[in-house]
Each structure stands twice: as C-alpha cells, then as structure tokens.
Amino acid sequence: MIISEILKHALDAVWEASHCCETIAENFRHNDSQTKGDASPVTIADYASQALLIHRLTEMTPDLGIVAEEEGDELKSQPEMCDRIVEFVREFEPKLTRDNLLSWMDRGNQLEKDPKRFWTLDPIDGTKGYLRGGQYAVALSLIERGKPILGILGCPRYQEGDLKHKGMVFYGGADIPAAMVSSETATPRTIRVCDTVPPPEARLCESVESGHTSHERSAKLIDILGISKDVLRMDSQAKYAAVAHGAAALYMRLPVKKGYREKIWDHAAGVAVIEAAGGKVTDLNGKKLDFSLGETLSANRGVLATNGALHHATLAALQTLTPEESKWE
Secondary structure, three states: OOHHHHHHHHHHHHHHHHHHHHHHHHHHOOOOEEEOOOOOEEEHHHHHHHHHHHHHHHHHOOOOEEEEOOOOHHHHOOHHHHHHHHHHHOOOOOOOOHHHHHHHHHOOEOOOOOOOEEEEEEEEEOHHHHHHOOOOEEEEEEEEOOEEEEEEEEEOOOOOOOOOOOOEEEEEEOOEEEEEEOOOOOOOEEOOOOOOOOHHHOOEEEOOOOOOOOHHHHHHHHHHHOOOOOOEEOOOOHHHHHHHOOOOOEEEEOOOOOOOOOEHHHOHHHHHHHHHOOOEEEOOOOOOOOOOOOOEOOOOOOEEEEOOOOHHHHHHHHHHHOOOHHHOO
16 A cells, blocks of 8 residues: 555544544543553543554554554453443444454554554553643554654644644655644645744743653753743643644653653654654654664653754753763663
C-alpha cells in the first residue's frame, strides 16, 4: 500500500479514536479511572482508543507489527471493565465482543513481525490532561528503519488561534507535507514552524506537570536565549503540534532521573510532524532520535524539538544549565 493511501486510512482511524475518547469523556465526566502498577492514571478511553486503532491498523496493514502503550493482560481479570469498554467501542465497531477486544489488545506488542517497519501508538498521550479536561493526543506513527516516516496527532481539544472550532488533527511525514485539519471533511491547511520569528517573540512550550520538566530551568533557559517569557503550557504531544504550526518555537523533555529513557510512542508522531513542518528534533546531546531499539529511545538522552533556527543555541544553553546531567548517557 502506498504512503498516501496509508495516510488516508490512518487519518480516519485517528479521527475515530479521537471521537471515541471524547464520547467517553462526556459520559464519565473524567471520573472513571483506575491505577496501573506504575501509579499512572489509565481510563476506559485508553483501552477503547487503542483497541479501535489496532483493529483498523490490522485491517489496513496486516503484515506490520504494532507497538502500543497499553497491555491487554491488565484487562483479562477485569470482565466488568471489558464490558464497559465494549459498550463504547461498539458505537464505532458494532461487531466487537469481549473476546476480540482482548485479542486486539494483545496485538499491541508485535515488534518481532518486522522490526524495520512497524506502527507505534499512544491511545491517549497525556492521560492526566484528559482526566482534568486539558490537552491530550491520540498519537500514531509509522516507523521505518528507526525513523518516523509518518506521524498523526489527534488533538480533540486543541484550539488554534481565534477559530471557534475546537479539535484538530496534525500530520506529516518524510514525503508528506505537514498539515492541520479541523474535521474529517475540512480542507487540510499546510503548516510550518516559526523559523523566521525574532527570538524575543519565540515561545517555549512545556508540560503542565512540573514532574515532567523543570519549570525553574526553563525560566533560566528563557533568559539565556532571550526569548519570550510567555510560556505555553500544555499536556501531551500537542506540544509538538504547537511547535509544528508556529504557536511555539521550542519544546524540550529533560530526563527526570539518571538512566531514564523515553518511550517511543511518546515522541514518534510528534517528531514526524515537526520535521515535516521544517523543524528539528534531537536528543539533548544533539543526536538524532533512534526508534529502532525497541520500546525506548535507549540510545538517546532527553528530547529537544525546535523551529530549527533556535536549535544550536538551545543545545548550547542546556549544556551550561545542566552540566552534570549533560554527561548522562
């Protein structure tokens, strides 16, 4: 299947999963959640979104493996939760049963199919944002030889500028110009990073959660670079979308502890979109991100995404701000 045809079907799948997430949010008012073993919140929407995406991807590209965040094993001992997930997913796939829900979820760990080309997805990137009514993203990316060649970010609560319409999908890839679209029937709009914006007008985009990044270091970085103090804070890979269409000039992910490595599904889609929009993404040492080493970016330390024009200066500033951490490998 050619990449343009893959894009069409993948966009449909992301829109469908996004609508499913919002339907669940409206019904449960963000109160229906449980806790995984790692203490992060997980909702019925995580599982429903992932099941739908895996089902559509398997229909579209049955020979490609899929690496996804959630695991079906966590559902096998929870028949009541399975039934509630099935109830919502049936609005989009009427033939769903509890058994094939679990079967779909089990397909989310298939890297061994073809490690050179596979899908990676995060059914709800930014679960905390989803729960509190903030930003989140349905993130899907196609990886080929360690590089994201297609990225799609469904951002159901993203509002661009003064537009009354709320909800956007951003996409782009190696041979696909970056674009944003406000509905399944709307005309896509080509986007580009703000590489010509003077530094005093350039904005930093960072996580709402202080546990994800150091707001204090960010303030120091702003002073060194001489960029705007008007920081754009949001959850999820929506930050990548903000940089890709020029609402922000840079986004960084600092390691939270020595030895920590980022998950591939947390960055792959955003990397593809930003690079297609003319931006640049590396780790904090300036190395390209390598998505060929399993579920983590094990060869990289942190992430820096910029409009390209500020990349070198930001790398240099980070070295002065985090001299000890800059030696972490």
